[in-house]
Amino acid sequence: xxxxxxxxxxxxxxxxxxxxxxxxACPVHTDTREYVQRISxxxxxxxxxxxxxxxPFPSVCGRICHHPCESKCRRVAIDEAVSLxxxxxxxxxxxxxxxIARRKKAVQINSDKSAAIIGAGPAGLTAAMDLALRGYKVKxxxxxxxxxxxxxxxxxxxxxxxxxxxxxxxxxxxxxIEVHFGSSVGVDISFEQLRKENDAVLIAVGLSESHSLPIPxxxxxxxxxxxxxxxxxxxxxxxxLGERTLVIGGGNVAIDIxxxxxxxxxxxxxxxxxxxxxxxxxxxxxxxxxxxxxIEILNSWGPKAILEKDGAxxxxxxxxxxxxxxxxxxxxxxxxxxxxNTVEVDSVILGIGQKANLDFLLGSEVSVNxxxxxxxxxxxxxxxxxVFACGxxxxxxxxxxxxxxxxxxxxxxxxxxLETGEILKLPDKNTINIGELPAATAAKAxxxxxxxxxxxxxxxxxxxxxxxxxxxxxxxxxxxxxRCLSCATGAHLQFPNHCAGCLTCVRICPFGVAQVRRTAFMxxxxxxxCGLCAAECPAFAIEVLRFPTAAMKKSMVENVAGLDLERVAxxxxxxxxxxxxxxxxxxLKDQSAGEIMETGVLRILVxxxxxxxxxxxxxxxxxxxxxxxxxxxxxxxxxxxxxxxWLERRITRTQRYLDEIGLGGEKLQLxxxxxxxxxxxxRIWERFRAVNLETAVGR
Amino acid sequence: xxxxxxxxxxxxxxxxxxFQKVLVVGCGTCTTVCLSGGEAEVQILASGLRIAFGKDxxxxxxxxxxxxxxxxxxxxxxxxxxxEAEGIDAVVSLACGVGVNFLADRLGNIxxxxxxxxxxxxxxxxxxxxxxxxxxxxxxxxxxxxxxxxVARCSKHLLNGPCGGSEKGKCEVDPKNIDCVWQLIYDRLKxxxxxxxxxxxxxxxxxxxxSDGGVRRSAREQLYDxx
Ligand SMILES: Cc1cc2nc3c(=O)[nH]c(=O)nc-3n(C[C@H](O)[C@H](O)[C@H](O)COP(=O)(O)OP(=O)(O)OC[C@H]3O[C@@H](n4cnc5c(N)ncnc54)[C@H](O)[C@@H]3O)c2cc1C
Ligand code: SF4
Ligand code: SF4
Numbered sequence: 020x021x022x023x024x025x026x027x028x029x030x031x032x033x034x035x036x037x038x039x040x041x042x043x044a045c046p047v048h049t050d051t052r053e054y055v056q057r058i059s060x061x062x063x064x065x066x067x068x069x070x071x072x073x074x075p076f077p078s079v080c081g082r083i084c085h086h087p088c089e090s091k092c093r094r095v096a097i098d099e100a101v102s103l104x105x106x107x108x109x110x111x112x113x114x115x116x117x118x119i120a121r122r123k124k125a126v127q128i129n130s131d132k133s134a135a136i137i138g139a140g141p142a143g144l145t146a147a148m149d150l151a152l153r154g155y156k157v158k159x160x161x162x163x164x165x166x167x168x169x170x171x172x173x174x175x176x177x178x179x180x181x182x183x184x185x186x187x188x189x190x191x192x193x194x195x196i197e198v199h200f201g202s203s204v205g206v207d208i209s210f211e212q213l214r215k216e217n218d219a220v221l222i223a224v225g226l227s228e229s230h231s232l233p234i235p236x237x238x239x240x241x242x243x244x245x246x247x248x249x250x251x252x253x254x255x256x257x258x259x260l261g262e263r264t265l266v267i268g269g270g271n272v273a274i275d276i277x278x279x280x281x282x283x284x285x286x287x288x289x290x291x292x293x294x295x296x297x298x299x300x301x302x303x304x305x306x307x308x309x310x311x312x313x314i315e316i317l318n319s320w321g322p323k324a325i326l327e328k329d330g331a332x333x334x335x336x337x338x339x340x341x342x343x344x345x346x347x348x349x350x351x352x353x354x355x356x357x358x359x360n361t362v363e364v365d366s367v368i369l370g371i372g373q374k375a376n377l378d379f380l381l382g383s384e385v386s387v388n389x390x391x392x393x394x395x396x397x398x399x400x401x402x403x404x405x406v407f408a409c410g411x412x413x414x415x416x417x418x419x420x421x422x423x424x425x426x427x428x429x430x431x432x433x434x435x436x437l438e439t440g441e442i443l444k445l446p447d448k449n450t451i452n453i454g455e456l457p458a459a460t461a462a463k464a465x466x467x468x469x470x471x472x473x474x475x476x477x478x479x480x481x482x483x484x485x486x487x488x489x490x491x492x493x494x495x496x497x498x499x500x501x502r503c504l505s506c507a508t509g510a511h512l513q514f515p516n517h518c519a520g521c522l523t524c525v526r527i528c529p530f531g532v533a534q535v536r537r538t539a540f541m542x543x544x545x546x547x548x549c550g551l552c553a554a555e556c557p558a559f560a561i562e563v564l565r566f567p568t569a570a571m572k573k574s575m576v577e578n579v580a581g582l583d584l585e586r587v588a589x590x591x592x593x594x595x596x597x598x599x600x601x602x603x604x605x606x607l608k609d610q611s612a613g614e615i616m617e618t619g620v621l622r623i624l625v626x627x628x629x630x631x632x633x634x635x636x637x638x639x640x641x642x643x644x645x646x647x648x649x650x651x652x653x654x655x656x657x658x659x660x661x662x663x664x665w666l667e668r669r670i671t672r673t674q675r676y677l678d679e680i681g682l683g684g685e686k687l688q689l690x691x692x693x694x695x696x697x698x699x700x701x702r703i704w705e706r707f708r709a710v711n712l713e714t715a716v717g718r
Numbered sequence: 719x720x721x722x723x724x725x726x727x728x729x730x731x732x733x734x735x736x737f738q739k740v741l742v743v744g745c746g747t748c749t750t751v752c753l754s755g756g757e758a759e760v761q762i763l764a765s766g767l768r769i770a771f772g773k774d775x776x777x778x779x780x781x782x783x784x785x786x787x788x789x790x791x792x793x794x795x796x797x798x799x800x801x802e803a804e805g806i807d808a809v810v811s812l813a814c815g816v817g818v819n820f821l822a823d824r825l826g827n828i829x830x831x832x833x834x835x836x837x838x839x840x841x842x843x844x845x846x847x848x849x850x851x852x853x854x855x856x857x858x859x860x861x862x863x864x865x866x867x868x869v870a871r872c873s874k875h876l877l878n879g880p881c882g883g884s885e886k887g888k889c890e891v892d893p894k895n896i897d898c899v900w901q902l903i904y905d906r907l908k909x910x911x912x913x914x915x916x917x918x919x920x921x922x923x924x925x926x927x928x929s930d931g932g933v934r935r936s937a938r939e940q941l942y943d944x945x
Contacts, residue, residue, distance in 0.1 A: 516786070517757060519750040526845040557756035558746060558784075634761040640769050676762070679727040680770040 036451065037543075039506040041103065043452035044091035046424035047073040051088050051103060052505055056565070058106055059500040059598070059626075061607030064117040066110045071121075071190075075148055076141055076423055078186040079170055081108030082179045082488075085271075085302065085418050093453075093506055096461035099469040101503045109496040111186065118190070125195025129154035132437040135217040136160065137204045137379075140168020141419050142410025143223030144188070145426025146433065147196040153434055157196045160213070162203030166192075168225050168410075170419060173249040173272075175279045176484040205379025214383075214405070219433050222385075222392065222401070222408040223426070226373035226416060232267070236325025237369075241332035245276050245370035252279045252484075261365020263287045265335050267322055268370030269299040274306065276370040277314045281481050289362065291317040293340040293352050308487075311477040317362070321354050325367055334363045375412045398442045399425070399432045407432055453507050453544040460545045463530045465658055470499040494602040494695075501599050501658070508565040509546030510553055512539050517560035524552035524561065529661040549659035550630025554669070559632070566626050568635060575623055579642045581612045588619030590645035592708050595631055597652050598624040600696030620704050629662035636673045636687060648707050650690045650700060685712055719841070720748040720814040721848045722755060722834035730763070730810060731770055733831040737778070737808035740767070742833065743797055743821075744784035745813035752848055754834055755812030757784045763812070763833060781806065788817025797821065801828055839870075856927025856934065862915055864906035869923075871899035877920040879903070 041051040054069040070077040084104050092100035111118070134150055136143045139161035147157045165171040167184045192198070204210055204224075213220050229244035231237055243258060245268070251258050264285040266277040269292025281288045290309070292299060296318050299306060310316065320337035327333055339358035345351040377387050386393040386402035394401050394408045401408055409429035410422040428445055435443035472495070474480065475487040491499065510533070512518055518538035525533045532545040533552050539561060541552065553561040553568065562569060575593070584591075601607055606622060615621045621644075625631060628651050639647045649670060657663050667689065674684030688707060693699040734740055742764045749755025764780045771778045783800065785793045788811060798821075801809060808829050811818045814836040822830045838850035853870040859877070860867050869875050873891040879900030883890030887901040907913050925931070937944050 517746060517784075519746055519756065521751040521753070522842075523753070523845075557750050557753045557758045559757040559761070632758065634758060634765060637762060637765045637769070641765050641772075676727070676766060680731075680766040681773060682769055 037507065038450050038452050040091040040093050040452045040454070041088040041101075041506075043450045044087040046087070046418075046421045047427065048450070049073055049088065052503065052508070054110065055101065055103070055106055055500050055503040056505055056508075058110065058496055059503070060624075061497075061601070061604030063110055063113050063604075067114040067117060068121065070107060070110060071118075073427075074420065074423060075145055075191050076170075076187045076419060077107055078111045078183040079141070079167075079179060080104070080420055081111050082183050083170075083174055084420055087418075087420075091452075093456040094502060094504055096456040096458060097464045098466045102469055102471075102499050105470075105472070105491050106496060106500055109491040109493075111183075112490050113493070115186070118186070122190055122193050123152060124193060126152055126154050128156050128195075130156070130437065132156070132218040133158065133216070134219045134221060134433055134437065135213040136221045136223055137210075137213070138168065138223035138225055138410070138412075139163075139166040139198065140223060140225045140410055140422060141170060142225070142422035142426040142429070143168070143221065144191050144196075145423045146221055146223065146409055146429040147426075148191045148194045149427055149430030150433060151194040151196045153430070155434070155437060158217070159196055159198045160202045160204050160208065161198060161200055162206070164200050166198065166200075168422075172253045173246060173275070175249065175252060175275055175282075177278070177282070177480065177487050178275070180486050203379075205381075210379050210383050210385075219405045219407065219436055221429055221433060222406065222412055223410045223429070224375060224377070225411045225422075226375050228374050228376050229369055230372045230374055232322055232369060232371065234322055234324050236327050236332070239325055239327040239332045240330055241366045242325060243366065243368045245272060245368055246373055248276060248368050249279060252283070257283055260285045261332070263289070263362075263364040264366040264368065265289045265291060265362060265364040266368045266370050267291055267335075268372070269294045269301060269316075269318075270370070270372075271301045271305055272373070273370030274301045274309050276368050278309055278312060279484075280366075280368060281312050281314060282484055285366070287315065288313070289315045289317055289364070291320045291322070291335070291337060291362070293319065293321055293343050295319050295343075298343055308474065312481050313477070317360075320360060321352060323359065326361070332365055332367055334361050335367055336361045373411075373416060377412075397444050399429055399445075400442050405436065407436070456504070456506075457545055460530050460532055460547065463660060464504075464547060465660060467502050467658070469502065470495045493604070497601060497603070505548055505565045507543040507546075508563075509543060509548040510541040510550070510561050510563050511543070512541070512560055513562035514558070514560040517558040518556075519558055521557060523555050523557060527551050527555050527665065529659055547659065549627060549662055551659070551662060551665060554630050554632040554635075555665070559634075563630065566630065568625075568630060568632065571623065571625065572635065572638065575621070575639070576642065578610075578612075578615070578621060582616055583612075584643050587616045587643075590619065590708050591643060592620045592646045592648060592704055593639035593642070593644040594620055594622045594648040594650060594700070594704050595625055595628050595635075596622055596648075596650040596696055596700060597628045597657075597692070598626045599652055599658060600650070600692045600700070602695040602697045605697060606700065619708060622700070622704075627657065627659060627662060629657065629659065629666045631666075631669075633669055633673050633676070636670065637676070640677070640682060640686070645686065646707060646712075647687045648690055648704060649688070650692055650696070650703055653692050653694070683712060719751055719839065719848075720816070720836060721752045721838050721840045721850075722749050722814045722836040724754050724759065724763075725833055725835055727763075727766060727770070730831065730833050731767060734767065734771075734778070734808060734810070737829075739779040739781070739804070739806050740808045740810060741781045741783055741797070741801060741804075741806045742767070742810045742812065743782075743788070745788045745811070745817050746784055746786040747789075749813055749834060752842075753846070755814075759812055760784050763810070788813035789820050791820075791824075794821060794824070798824055801825065854928070855923070855925070856931075857924065859920060859923070862918070862920060863903045864910060864912070866899060866903050866906060868899050868903065871897075871902075876900070877923060 039052050042048050054066040057066040086104040088103045089100040133156035136147050136159045139159050147159050150157045166188050229246045264280045277290045319340045321340040323336040323338045337360045339355040341353045341355045343352050384403045394413045399407045409425040432443045472489050480487045520535045524539050530547050534540045548565045550563045553563050628649050670689045678684040690703045742760050744755045744760040760782050764782045767780045787793050810831050810833045812833040818832045839852045840848040840850045843849050884898040889896040889898045
């Protein structure tokens with residue numbers, strides 16, 4: 020028997036609507052804890068279901084999400100965040116068949132209303148899918164020949180290979196949206212016509228153009244705009260770069276440009292930005308990877324002029340940037356003109372930011388102010404009734420998952436508008452989260468190294484656009500998933516009227532978090548889910564939501580009921596094994612009755628066998644087991660402090676009791692894994708089954 | 719709190735040889751707290767009985783239950799009804815002796831057996847350890863002994879100690895585990911600046927308030943008509 024999934028259902032937070040910090044930080048509130056827990060139980064398909072619940076782009080996000088969830092993971096108080104993006108990637112890359120099988124089909128159009136969506140980036144596509152699934156007719160207009168917006172034609176392939184994006188897009192297209200490729204609104208079809216033909220229009224055009232610089236020389240040969248450059252690269256048109264290429268900008272886009280440029284062959288690639296190293300807006304890991312690839316970063320320089328010779332770039336002149344922000348932390352660079360620097364280069368690529376192209380709105384009633392679309396963030400409405408906006412054109416530069424979030428919202432406001440003709444104000448987005456893990460608890464928790472993968476060697480990776488990051492192996496994914504603390508799914512006083520306030524929980528809790536306030540109270544934001552209190556509670560009043568032993572017992576009983584006990588291979592062994600020992604899902608799968616009868620082993624996986632109570636240790640004998648094995652982690656490897664000692668004592672007491680009742684204490688044994696469970700469990704079970712207890716102890 | 723220890727398993731099993739349908743009933747108060755008679759111990763004992771009788775080839779029905787306190791009528795009414803309704807032919811109580819007696823008085827012709835040996839009124843010394851603190855003598859003298867009871871905590875119940883068996887603060891009866899209470903009393907009175915009290919020998923105690931005076935009752939006149 021594997022850990023029972025059905026009887027547990029979704030993990031219910033004890034804290035009610037209070038989200039774990041990871042989910043709270045995710046713009047679409049992915050149920051992070053749940054998918055990670057499902058991975059840890061070997062239910063990768065179930066994990067995918069959780070992801071797709073709120074995010075049509077899990078394959079993309081598994082590769083390139085900037086993972087705000089990880090930034091807020093409470094595990095940082097102990098060591099490092101759980102590697103959530105890598106886990107997500109593992110899920111999508113190991114569930115392809117399930118994904119196709121569960122793919123949502125187009126629903127019957129059940130409304131005479133239609134919506135037009137301009138732009139097939141993550142925002143527009145998400146909105147389109149949601150509306151189509153609600154039964155509206157949806158037409159998407161995309162000026163490019165590919166879907167996905169910046170995901171398709173800006174993010175370089177070494178980070179986001181087209182196959183990953185395609186996997187997400189296929190799902191979305193299956194919902195029956197109508198896509199007009201190569202259809203640039205304002206050029207191929209007018210905005211007015213869209214308005215006429217549809218009841219609502221959604222503007223999701225993103226920020227498709229790069230800003231230029233108001234300095235001399237930007238018109239020279241060898242100067243490129245970042246987005247155009249990346250578009251060319253993504254579409255296999257190799258822009259010709261000189262031996263020395265300079266990228267202006269210090270954000271993530273600039274890093275992508277520089278790293279893409281490096282792969283096109285220039286000898287030297289530089290980046291120059293206003294910001295000091297600490298102030299650079301790019302993610303630290305992106306900067307590090309760029310430097311590994313030999314990109315040289317010039318900090319605190321402001322572009323002064325692009326120097327040319329015969330109309331082509333020759334050098335770039337800089338002045339010292341003294342400060343980037345003013346006292347109010349607003350962007351307001353100031354320069355020290357007396358300090359200058361000239362860098363000889365052959366190509367310059369501008370990666371200083373993007374803006375929307377809203378030319379298609381010229382002549383319409385939709386208000387645009389200073390190049391920005393006027394849009395109310397709460398209702399996503401523009402100045403014109405029936406015209407809405409989502410994605411980066413509304414939010415400004417952000418992330419793919421944020422764009423997806425606004426796409427979901429847009430579908431809500433559009434549907435409301437289509438039904439009622441009214442604007443819908445979206446509810447307040449603020450969520451309550453459980454807050455950081457208190458330092459005192461964190462200090463008692465065991466540190467577990469984050470599972471890191473090795474990127475391709477820098478010298479190799481700059482040779483082409485091959486993806487540089489390997490996916491987790493199954494063993495790595497299982498191991499990393501078990502670092503998740505499954506926040507707020509710990510001990511809970513299930514039967515308050517049974518609690519005698521005996522203080523056993525308070526005294527045994529290895530994290531010092533259990534309290535008695537007349538009855539027991541285990542603060543959900545502190546409990547580490549070890550289950551010791553539940554195991555020792557003399558009133559059996561405590562249950563651990565993450566793994567309720569009552570449900571475990573129920574499914575053990577059901578499993579045994581399905582066996583023909585006359586025909587089970589004897590001795591019949593019930594083996595409680597610590598789930599943390601598995602390196603594949605071989606043992607996480609449900610066992611068939613046939614398998615149990617043939618092997619004579621019923622395995623019960625428990626997240627830490629320390630949570631087994633004495634009654635749990637005795638009851639298998641009642642069900643007909645000849646022997647009971649408890650297989651814990653290798654010596655000293657338990658995820659929780661002090662559990663091993665308590666478990667040993669409990670087993671010793673149970674053995675004595677089994678002696679007393681005349682069954683023989685040696686029928687219950689504690690084993691420690693040797694290496695992983697996959698390697699050692701069968702050996703341990705077989706060895707124990709083979710011991711002849713009658714002769715061994717002279718009975 | 720009342721402390722009780724589990725009886726040897728075979729003794730309990732022995733009580734039940736002749737019965738077919740047995741209810742093991744725990745107590746959710748004192749014996750839960752001292753880890754010998756709560757929900758968990760009920761399950762463990764019941765499981766053990768089923769296994770042991772099964773091994774002997776005798777299938778018996780062993781039912782489980784637990785009430786908040788076996789020493790209050792309202793709490794045991796459901797047990798009494800269950801016994802009657804389900805045709806239970808013996809009860810094992812994991813309460814202290816109070817619960818066993820209280821149930822016995824009300825169980826008519828159904829036998830009840832103790833699953834525990836009730837030991838003392840004690841306090842928790844540390845996780846999993848209790849020690850005797852009071853003997854329930856009915857006329858408390860600790861006002862004169864620094865709050866420490868020589869009746870309960872002196873192995874010889876001496877009212878004016880110590881005896882000659884006090885050595886290095888330990889009692890000769892079991893020097894490893896028992897403190898000499900008279901040493902404790904001396905130390906405490908010294909800290910209180912009241913060593914002089916020791917000069918007033920305690921008179922012989924009137925044990926009629928203890929069990930020597932017959933079965934005791936305790937009434938609250940605001941709730942009960944004292945005759
Ligand atoms: C280089 C780069 C790297 C990035 N890296 C990451 C990353 O690692 N992680 C991350 O989370 N995010 C990243 N982002 C951001 C992410 O790509 C964007 O947040 C996201 O794509 C915005 O989605 P959107 O739907 O609002 O707009 P877009 O993705 O820009 O899509 C807009 C679509 O509208 C189309 N369009 C525009 N005008 C018209 C018109 N007139 N008619 C028809 N169609 C039109 C465009 O062709 C485009 O397909 C990156 C962005 C860039 C530029
Ligand atoms: S430990 Fe798990 S549940 Fe807690 S914040 Fe991190 S990922 Fe979320
Ligand atoms: S003993 Fe374990 S499960 Fe119980 S409160 Fe403490 S950390 Fe939580």
